[in-house]
Amino acid sequence: MNRPNLAKFDPELEELIELEEKRQEDGLLMIPSENLASPAVLEAAGTVLTNKYAEGYPQKRYYTGNQYIDKIEQLAIDRAKELFCAEHANVQPHAGSQANLACYFALLQPGDTIMAMNLAHGGHLTHGHPVSLSGKLFKFVHYGVRQDTEMLDMDEVEKLALEIKPKMILSGFTAHPRAVPFSRFAEIAKKAGAYAMADMSHIAGLVVGGVHESPVPTHDVVMTTTTKTLRGPRSAVILCKEQYAKQIDKSVFPGMQGGPLEHIIAAKAVCFKEAMTDEYKEYQKQVAKNAKALAYTLMADGLRLVSGGTDTHLMIIDCTNLEFSGKQGADILAECNIYTNFNMIPFDTRKPADPSGIRLGTPALTARGMKEKEMQIVGQLIADLLKNHSEEQKNMTKQAVTELVKSFDDK
Numbered sequence: 001m002n003r004p005n006l007a008k009f010d011p012e013l014e015e016l017i018e019l020e021e022k023r024q025e026d027g028l029l030m031i032p033s034e035n036l037a038s039p040a041v042l043e044a045a046g047t048v049l050t051n052k053y054a055e056g057y058p059q060k061r062y063y064t065g066n067q068y069i070d071k072i073e074q075l076a077i078d079r080a081k082e083l084f085c086a087e088h089a090n091v092q093p094h095a096g097s098q099a100n101l102a103c104y105f106a107l108l109q110p111g112d113t114i115m116a117m118n119l120a121h122g123g124h125l126t127h128g129h130p131v132s133l134s135g136k137l138f139k140f141v142h143y144g145v146r147q148d149t150e151m152l153d154m155d156e157v158e159k160l161a162l163e164i165k166p167k168m169i170l171s172g173f174t175a176h177p178r179a180v181p182f183s184r185f186a187e188i189a190k191k192a193g194a195y196a197m198a199d200m201s202h203i204a205g206l207v208v209g210g211v212h213e214s215p216v217p218t219h220d221v222v223m224t225t226t227t228k229t230l231r232g233p234r235s236a237v238i239l240c241k242e243q244y245a246k247q248i249d250k251s252v253f254p255g256m257q258g259g260p261l262e263h264i265i266a267a268k269a270v271c272f273k274e275a276m277t278d279e280y281k282e283y284q285k286q287v288a289k290n291a292k293a294l295a296y297t298l299m300a301d302g303l304r305l306v307s308g309g310t311d312t313h314l315m316i317i318d319c320t321n322l323e324f325s326g327k328q329g330a331d332i333l334a335e336c337n338i339y340t341n342f343n344m345i346p347f348d349t350r351k352p353a354d355p356s357g358i359r360l361g362t363p364a365l366t367a368r369g370m371k372e373k374e375m376q377i378v379g380q381l382i383a384d385l386l387k388n389h390s391e392e393q394k395n396m397t398k399q400a401v402t403e404l405v406k407s408f409d410d411k
């Protein structure tokens, strides 16, 4: 037991945490936005730093007693800058959604036009969905993938940009399996006289691992969650050119947020240090190799993947020709302890709450030490189950998952 106080005071909650620990250990976690943070990251997040108020920035706080907090936050800032070769870093955004809004408010006025990815084609809610504050306060014009290839047509994006003349062009996606052509996006933004912003939330780890182009050299501002492939705590960071540093900082605090979560900032500092190791870069390369192996197995077994594959850590199974929706498919998989999420596919004929896609990826399985060989096994299990979900098949799958994860117990 590593939480004796909690177990004593609140056994009900402790038990639920233990059940969740067991669920994570016993299942195949394949939701591509999830990952396994290291014990060091978790330890940093669970510290007395949560007790401290530190509104402001290092050396410019509105509270006393921040001599150590300042050093901790500065460590996180310096490491973020070094890791991503960025001129400026703000490590205070609580999460990705706040970071995105802070970037918009730093550079734009409410009502300004932002060009971003169609949400059904892989954009994020904070890229202008009408239910999100982003969509309520800014005017979004969306580009999308071509229907025949399900890939971006950058000439079309350029044409739209020159016609619309947006104030900002945003790239980076949450459910598009292909590489983001960052330098082309930056070029188009320049031509159109727009700010170039990148949201590399899903792929920041791959960028560090050298498996994906970095947007940092070419973009005015870049943000990322520190979860997902990056494998840190549930939070975010903004990177920008020095000339926007003041605007970004002011937009985060006092613009968007109050006191920063210094315990989470400490956990981010640990994550950035981990990300500088060779072992981490190897891990990221393996994430991408595993995704290729998994995609190959799924397709060889007759499943259709959006865009016919993946360049990243994630892929989307199109359930249109199967006998159930993406939601039903994800539920069947979850019954057998294989966790994925349902997702819209481009030009989906179904609704967001019950769409046609199943989104899945390899970051957490790779974190447990799985390689191509295991991806073939996992791919086969998924494909077999989606073709035949009799009770017998479900039981067999559950059993196979248990055996597979057992062999990775002490990784």
Ligand SMILES: *Cc1c(COP(=O)(O)O)cnc(C)c1O
Binding pocket: 033, 095, 096, 097, 098, 100, 123, 124, 126, 172, 173, 174, 199, 200, 201, 202, 225, 234, 235, 236
């Ligand atoms: C996850 C994600 C976000 C939002 O992050 P939260 O921490 O959940 O608020 C923003 N943009 C993209 C592309 C994402 O994938």
